[in-house]
Amino acid sequence: MDKTNMNSKIECTVTQCANHSCEGNYCALERIRVGSHEQNPTMIQCTDCESFVLGDKNQCK
Known part of the structure; x- marks a missing residue:
């Protein structure tokens, strides 16, 4: 994936x-x-981004 892509x-x-x-x-x-x-x-805390994937903490360096 191109990490410089930004979906505004x-x-x-x-x-x-x-x-x-x-x-x-x-x-x-x-x-x-x-x-x-x-x-x-019934609350915002009940929702999740199901597209979440754990990344490398240095992925943007």
Whole structure:
């Protein structure tokens, strides 16, 4: 994946994700999948980015 790609429509601050753009607080993916780990989500904490992949902490250096 090209880490210099920046999708300005998907803001993201999770720098530990392999899909995080090295160009700013954005996702490098064209699209993401959002899901929930709860049967009946009622709060923001109940939602998850299912496109998250643990990355290398030095991936942008």
